[in-house]
Amino acid sequence: MAAEIRLFPCLSDNFGYLIHDDATKATASIDAPEAAPVEAALTASGWKLTDILVTHHHGDHTGGIAQLKEAHQCRVVAPRNEAQRIPLVDETVGEGDTVKVGALAGRVIETPGHTAGHISYFFPAEKLAFVGDTLFSIGCGRVIEGTPEMMWQSLLKLRGLPDDTQFFCGHEYTDANIRFAKTIEPDNKVLAARADEVKRLLAAGKATIPAAIGAEKAENPFLRADLPEVAQSVGLAGSPAWKVFAEIRERKNRF
Numbered sequence: 001m002a003a004e005i006r007l008f009p010c011l012s013d014n015f016g017y018l019i020h021d022d023a024t025k026a027t028a029s030i031d032a033p034e035a036a037p038v039e040a041a042l043t044a045s046g047w048k049l050t051d052i053l054v055t056h057h058h059g060d061h062t063g064g065i066a067q068l069k070e071a072h073q074c075r076v077v078a079p080r081n082e083a084q085r086i087p088l089v090d091e092t093v094g095e096g097d098t099v100k101v102g103a104l105a106g107r108v109i110e111t112p113g114h115t116a117g118h119i120s121y122f123f124p125a126e127k128l129a130f131v132g133d134t135l136f137s138i139g140c141g142r143v144i145e146g147t148p149e150m151m152w153q154s155l156l157k158l159r160g161l162p163d164d165t166q167f168f169c170g171h172e173y174t175d176a177n178i179r180f181a182k183t184i185e186p187d188n189k190v191l192a193a194r195a196d197e198v199k200r201l202l203a204a205g206k207a208t209i210p211a212a213i214g215a216e217k218a219e220n221p222f223l224r225a226d227l228p229e230v231a232q233s234v235g236l237a238g239s240p241a242w243k244v245f246a247e248i249r250e251r252k253n254r255f
């Protein structure tokens, strides 16, 4: 594989990511929660920052942009529909646009709901997706600026990626997400197995990310809102999927 990834913690529970193209030596930071851990990862790998690909405007995803741009003169790529809320943007992108990191080509998928203009970056050749705060492992982002229906449509787009796509999200929330997911699907055996795996990873000091889209479809209640048994379990048998999704999201907000 031509792409190399570095994953590292930022702030209290954010992830920082670098994606590096071996052929051209280009390196992008996916979001920039804070500058220091990104700089440390660059130093450790010997890579030079060429790009920052922003998923959404929240401060815990953009706080490091100014310092990194000043140090590296890198290009800042941001979602068209909220670029005015992100500092020092060079290029704005929307649905279907291609963003190059050296020779690596990422496709922009608009995934609004958490914020109004949130985007994800999917690298089809490498089967890698950076999904910000839209999809988490066994969870999803809070619906802050959009509607539940909008968020459900965004999740369907990500669910439609190839099963062997590895996705990288903005936060390490998997353990808490699993505790909640068990209240929706207490008998889901695949979820129980994932819970054991996550316990092992965290005990070993490892990240639970990335996760595969295919596995996630069997485990994540937010991606399963259109299954009759999930609708049934929240008392909404026969309701449209987005309403089931909205109910699960509402329960998670109160969990």
Ligand SMILES: [Zn+2]
Residues within 6 Å of the ligand: 056, 058, 114, 133
């Ligand atoms: Zn956010």
